[in-house]
Amino acid sequence: MGTTERGANSRTLLEVDDLTAAYDDTPVLTGINFRVHEGETVAILGPNGHGKTTALRAISGLHAKKGGRVSFDGEEISKESSHRIVARGLIHVPQGDLLFGDMTVLENLLLGAYLPKAWRERKERLEKVWSIFGRIHERRNELARNLSGGERRMVAIARGLMADVKLIMIDEPSLGLAPVAIDNLYSALAKLNAVGLTTLIVEESPERVSGIAEFVYLLDSGSITFAGKADELIRDRVMLRTYLG
Numbered sequence: 001m002g003t004t005e006r007g008a009n010s011r012t013l014l015e016v017d018d019l020t021a022a023y024d025d026t027p028v029l030t031g032i033n034f035r036v037h038e039g040e041t042v043a044i045l046g047p048n049g050h051g052k053t054t055a056l057r058a059i060s061g062l063h064a065k066k067g068g069r070v071s072f073d074g075e076e077i078s079k080e081s082s083h084r085i086v087a088r089g090l091i092h093v094p095q096g097d098l099l100f101g102d103m104t105v106l107e108n109l110l111l112g113a114y115l116p117k118a119w120r121e122r123k124e125r126l127e128k129v130w131s132i133f134g135r136i137h138e139r140r141n142e143l144a145r146n147l148s149g150g151e152r153r154m155v156a157i158a159r160g161l162m163a164d165v166k167l168i169m170i171d172e173p174s175l176g177l178a179p180v181a182i183d184n185l186y187s188a189l190a191k192l193n194a195v196g197l198t199t200l201i202v203e204e205s206p207e208r209v210s211g212i213a214e215f216v217y218l219l220d221s222g223s224i225t226f227a228g229k230a231d232e233l234i235r236d237r238v239m240l241r242t243y244l245g
């Protein structure tokens with residue numbers, strides 16, 4: 001189990017070494033390396049189409065890896081099924097909402113607690129979810145299809161928190177939301193860290209995550225081209241112009 005300069009006292013929860021992935025013969029990830037330590041909020045940033053979603057899908061077993069090694073909580077998971085990876089507590093909230101529109105908010109959340117331990121603890125977990133996403137507590141008996149885009153995004157993330165989560169990976173939570181909805185969502189995401197959760201967020205720009213991410217990686221054309229603080233990346237005008245336009 002390794003540590004790096006940024007988290008000398010915390011365990012490494014997710015280790016990704018030389019991960020490669022492709023669609024048929026087209027390479028998308030050309031060997032990426034990164035770490036997430038227990039209790040951290042980390043972001044993977046980068047322009048659209050450069051491999052961020054593919055990286056999350058490869059880690060969570062939804063897309064076949066070509067090569068490399070992924071370890072979670074001290075054990076290699078490179079070859080495991082997505083079902084087994086979820087059971088280990090590595091939860092992936094994909095892009096978009098993927099809610100069941102004709103079910104209530106509460107029913108959607110309970111779907112996230114489908115494994116036996118999570119089901120037994122569902123009441124406590126709901127209390128935790130309400131403490132983070134107060135807005136959806138007010139809307140708990142509403143059909144999901146009647147929610148705003150920002151509320152739907154909150155429910156999708158909250159559903160992930162109903163599982164036995166050790167690390168939650170959230171793919172572009174701000175996608176398609178109005179600025180005020182993004183602000184509300186990010187205020188809630190800041191609380192994930194406060195309740196001790198470990199979070200990996202994928203976003204396009206460093207400004208979005210600078211308030212909550214302790215460490216960021218820039219993914220460009222399938223490679224990590226920057227690793228450091230979000231503020232350093234924001235100050236690095238050349239890097240920003242080159243990669244994020």
Ligand SMILES: Nc1ncnc2c1ncn2[C@@H]1O[C@H](COP(=O)(O)OP(=O)(O)OP(=O)(O)O)[C@@H](O)[C@H]1O
Binds near residue numbers: 028049053172
């Ligand atoms: N199912 C697929 N089949 C073939 N190519 C794909 C598929 N999904 C993604 N790609 C290609 O793989 C590359 C990386 O896509 P990916 O979705 O991982 O990027 P991204 O950085 O997450 O961008 P976005 O935010 O737009 O999803 C892109 O060139 C994309 O066109």
